[in-house]
Amino acid sequence: MGHTCRGTINLATANIAVEDSCNFVISNGGAQIYHLKASSEVERQRWITALELAKANAANMQDESGERDRKELQSTLRTLNSKVEDLSTCNDLIVKHGSALQRSLSELEGLRAGADMGEKIRQVTERATLFRITSNAMINACRDFLSLAQSHSKRWQKSLQSERDQRIRLEETLEQLAKQHNHLERAFRGATVLPSSFSNPSLDGPSGKGDASDEDDDNEFFDAMEDPAGFITYDDVSLASNAESPQPPELEPVRQRRTRIPDKPNYYLNLWSIMKNCIGKELSKIPMPVNFNEPLSMLQRLSEDLEYYELLDKAAKCHSSLEQMCYVAAFTVSSYSTTVHRTGKPFNPLLGETFELDRLRECGYRSLCEQVSHHPPAAAHHAFSEKGWTLRQEITLASKFRGKYLSIMPLGSIQCLFDKSNNHYSWKKVTTTVHNIIVGKLWIDQSGEIDVINHKTGDRCHLKFAPYSYFSRDVPRKVTGVVTDKEGKAHYVLSGTWDEKMEFSRIMQSSKGENGTEGKQRTVYQTLKAKEIWKKNPLPEGAENMYYFSSLALTLNEPEEGVAPTDSRRRPDQRLMEEGQWDEANAEKQRLEEKQRFARREREREAVKAVSLDEEGTHQDNYQPLWFKNTEDAVSGETLHVYKGGYWEAKEQGLWDMCPEIF
Structure with a gap:
């Protein structure tokens, strides 16, 4: 120009x-x-x-x-x-x-x-x-x-x-070169017979080195072909017996994970005899038998959020932050799909309990959870992927028994960071409600609103989880969402259900419609054809007899070598319950809880007497997590436990001396 x-x-x-x-x-x-x-x-x-x-x-x-x-x-x-x-x-x-x-x-x-x-x-x-x-x-x-x-x-x-x-010509040339090489080797062996211990002293001097360099100068090097099938293997006996071909190291086969666990036994227990005196109390403080549990800990349930990790893999490849937001929002919804039939309560983790989910070879990510507090119960989670994303969360569960139903309110923040774009997302979980606690068949509902925020760009996705209503004409478990930029302009809409699938559509035009409920004016969006962004994986065969576990959940408590002594897989009461020995599991559960209470009293005795009393009049617990540290995130302004490193290095070296004995 x-x-x-x-x-x-x-x-x-x-x-x-x-x-x-x-x-x-x-x-x-x-x-x-x-x-x-x-x-x-x-x-x-x-x-x-x-x-x-x-x-x-x-x-x-x-x-x-x-x-x-x-x-x-x-x-x-x-x-x-x-x-x-x-x-x-x-x-x-x-x-x-x-x-x-x-x-x-x-x-x-x-x-x-x-x-x-x-x-x-x-x-x-x-x-x-x-x-x-x-x-x-x-x-x-x-x-x-x-x-x-x-x-x-x-x-x-x-x-x-x-x-x-060109490929045919190259193959013919390679074949001719191989034949010439074979012919020269045979001629050399026919002319000279060398003992196996022979060494040429001239090769040790400068002349030998110089000859080698001159020979290299005459060679022409080509880039390897991208398609390995394009190479030809020659089965010439004399060539194979004299020319050493380096063998690639054997790759360890990907581990085959289990697809079944023992069927759930049919033990009867009077729920009302336990729950009648617990109305209005904090659920974590109620001693519950394993009859109401599923053989997984809360740390393992937290790790199940990664079942649809591919959504974050796709998000990491997005060039548009608004499109990336759609995948992150779909990921937040996907974490609830495993709960629709899962009425069993996960085990409360012991303080210091950990759970690792190493899927680096199969899926490209590694995940670590640690129980960082007991009262209130809080778990910290950190996962990173080779595909360019990091997920971290700290979840504290607040729960109340209301008589007919049980409300579980997850407190804390979830954050997702992408390496390439430096986009930093955060959101919180919605309320889970378990209905028909006393009479009828248990069923679970998710309700509330989620704001997924991109702190770098100001983009936002507002998700609504509609509570179930007998009189509503909407599909059950409905979720809707709108993706807006920092100016508030809407670009995408999401719709679907948290137990089946989600779709997203690009907005072409928006206009104000008729007044909706409570006098609020509705916004009408004209969109392009919707595309499916997430779909729930089918449950494995026989899941109704295995606590309705997904294929991933079936593998979480599978025994694995090399994990930390504090890993949930090593928890004895949980293992006994999975094997169907519920009476033994209940006895072991009581032993572990008493051991944990004794450890807390010991820490309080060791604390300095000058430590101030907390609201309940007891000395504050001076417990410090092993793999996480409490810090304030500079981007979101939230305080949470962040992974401080060292776990995977300790696993590689097999050094677990720092781990407490909690089982």
């Missing part, structure tokens, strides 16, 4: 995306983004067509090298993808305008000749014109797509044939 400008985007590699009927966006995948608005849908389509043609021409002007071919392929794929998006947008618009036209025609048929006839005919004419314009745009887009696909198809076929021919 012969004049200055604010910025440029290389059109050959530019991304062209449609926002709504008149707006579109051009970006380079980085900071340069142009938001453009046309006067109409047809004008917008003309601009996009012209830009795509210019983009194709720009790609054709690249160097005629392998690098150019790769860029041209990528550009063409992006162009085709953009065309598909245009076709999808046109399809949505045709459906919308067609429906409007159909309504107008129906209304016209029902009208008598009169004053309203002229107005209705005008509406039909306008909508028919919009439908015709959109249909023409659809036809033109289809023609462009077909032409582009046909022209590049011939070029790709020619390029593929050239690659095949």
Whole structure:
């Protein structure tokens, strides 16, 4: 350009995306983004067509090298993808305008000749014109797509044939080289017989080193082929017996996890005899037999939040923070899917109890939980993934028994951090309610609201978990959400249920609708077609006899070598319960709880007498967690226990001397 400008985007590699009927966006995948608005849908389509043609021409002007071919392929794929998006947008618009036209025609048929006839005919004419314009745009887009696909198809076929021919020539050359190498070795062995202990003294001197360097200078090195199947293995006996071929180290096979646990025994216990004196009390302070438990600890239940870790893997790849927010929000909803049939209470972890979930090889992440406080019970959780995200949370459970139902209120914060974008998200959990505690079949509901906040960009997703109502016409367990930017503009809507699946849709237009409940004005969003973002995994066969555990939950308490002595897998009462020995499990549970109370009294005796008394008139517990430290997060401003490191290093070395004896 012969004049200055604010910025440029290389059109050959530019991304062209449609926002709504008149707006579109051009970006380079980085900071340069142009938001453009046309006067109409047809004008917008003309601009996009012209830009795509210019983009194709720009790609054709690249160097005629392998690098150019790769860029041209990528550009063409992006162009085709953009065309598909245009076709999808046109399809949505045709459906919308067609429906409007159909309504107008129906209304016209029902009208008598009169004053309203002229107005209705005008509406039909306008909508028919919009439908015709959109249909023409659809036809033109289809023609462009077909032409582009046909022209590049011939070029790709020619390029593929050239690659095949080159590969055949390379294979023939390799075969000739192998034969020549074999022939030279046989000739050398025939001319000279060397003892096995022979060493050439000339090779130890400078001349030997120099010869080797000269020989290296004459060699030509090639990059390894990307497809290992492209290499040819020769079974020449003399070549194999004389030429050493380094063997790759054997990879340890991925561990096969268990798919079953012993079926739940059918033990009867009078619930009312235990619960009648507990109404209004804190659940964690009520001594409960294992009959109401499931054979997992709260630390293991917390680790189950990672069942749908793939959502965070996909979020880490997103270029748009608003789209990333959709995946993070779906991840927050997915953590409740395991609770729909899980009416058993998890074991309260002992103070200092830990649980590791090492899925680095299978899934790319590692997770560690530790019980950092006993009263109130609090667990800290830290997980990191090779895919570029870190999840950390501290959960304190507050629970009250209300007679007919039990309310569980998780307190504390959950945070997710992404390495590439430095986006920092935080949110809190909703209330869980267990119904029909005394009479009837137990069932679980989730209700409340969640605000997922991106502290870096100001983006926000407001999720609503609708409480179950017998009189509501909505689907049970319904969840809805809206993703907004820092200015409050809505970009995506999410909808679905917390026990089945979630979908998300891009918002094209919003408007104020009729007043809803409590006099609040509703907002109506016009969106593109919804896409599924998350779906619950099916339960394993026979899950109803195994506490309704998911496939992941079945593996959590599986014995594993090398874990810390404080790991939940080593907890004896939980292990006995899983094996069906509930009487023994109850006796062991009482022993462990008394041991924990004794350890607390010992810590209080060791505390300095100058320590102030807390509200209950007892000395404050001076317990310090082993793997986490209490700190204030500078970004969110919240105080929580954060992993301080050292656990996985201790596991590699097998050094657990620092661990307390809690079992």
